Amino acid sequence: MQTIATPAAWLWFAALIIGLLALDLGLHRQSREIGFREALTWSLGWIGLALLFNGFVYLKFGSKPALEFLAGYVVEKALSVDNIFVFVVLFQAFAVPRHMQHRVLFWGIIGALLMRGLFIAGGSALLAQFHWILYLFGLFLLLTGIRLLVRRHAQPADPKANPLYRLFTRFVPTASHYSEDRFFVLADGRWLATPLFASLVAIEAVDVVFALDSIPAIFAITTDPFTVLTSNVFAIFGLRTMFFLLGGAVERFKHLSIGLALVLIFVGAKLIVSGVYQVPVTASLVVIITLLGSSILASVWTRRGRSAETA
Helix, strand or coil, rough: CCCCCCHHHHHHHHHHHHHHHHHHHHHHHCCCCCCCHHHHHHHHHHHHHHHHHHHHHHHHHCHHHHHHHHHHHHHHHHHHHHHHHHHHHHEEEEECCHHHHHHHHHHHHHHHHHHHHHHHHHHHHHHCCCCCCHHHHHHHHHHHHHHHHHHHCCCEEEEECHHHHHHHHHHHHEEECCCCCCCEEECCCCECCCCCHHHHHHHHHHHHHHHHHHHHHCCCCCCHHHHHHHHHHHHHHHHHHHHHHCCCCCCHHHHHHHHHHHHHHHHHHHHHHHCCCCCCCCCCCCCHHHHHHHHHHHHHCCCHHHHHHHH
């Protein structure tokens, strides 16, 4: 499949990602709890970096790829909020101490980057050979959005019930206690995985499920591999700090799930009718931002109304 990026652009992007990972690892080598102010600073920094890269795409490749990147980034960023709620439940299920959660999320994000890269490469290869798969993606997103809309009040599934996690615990000996921030410990002459590593495996297993939604969603906006990958990567990079920023407040956005469901329904329908009518990327971006913004404002308005009634 053709891409807007030259080999040099791919190399520069790879170098940027490696550099950012090295910087992040160097600054956060110790397991510790991330405070609100630090999480806010890092979150704004990641968003600013994504917008700078969006400016680079505009200058290098033009307005259409830049708008596609921005729309894809907004969708992936919004879907990542759903991830945060599941991460909160997961850390509670494994009783992961707060000062150890950063370490799990860091390595979880590295795994997510590799996983998304494989998913995107596979999706691009399939689309290059079988264009009609786009319509299957559209139908899948449409049904997923409807299911999310209908089941928005349902409790998230138990992370320990995930088949990949159950397979892991069946074949990998696991200790029953934490050992500082280690993933493995040596006990009675054999290596055991700690609950911290088990929680990391659960996060990776959960991310596979989320990737099944997010990858088709970005392909609904653009099929260019460079735009798909870069928008995913920048959204994932800000996920960890967003967790510490919104982890305790994510339940306040009661109506965000409605906005996410409507976005999935919209992009799914957009793919299904793409053979007859191509929705302009500018219109897509406006619709996506309007749906998400309205759901957030509705959540804030509802919460203020309840607070006023309580008072």
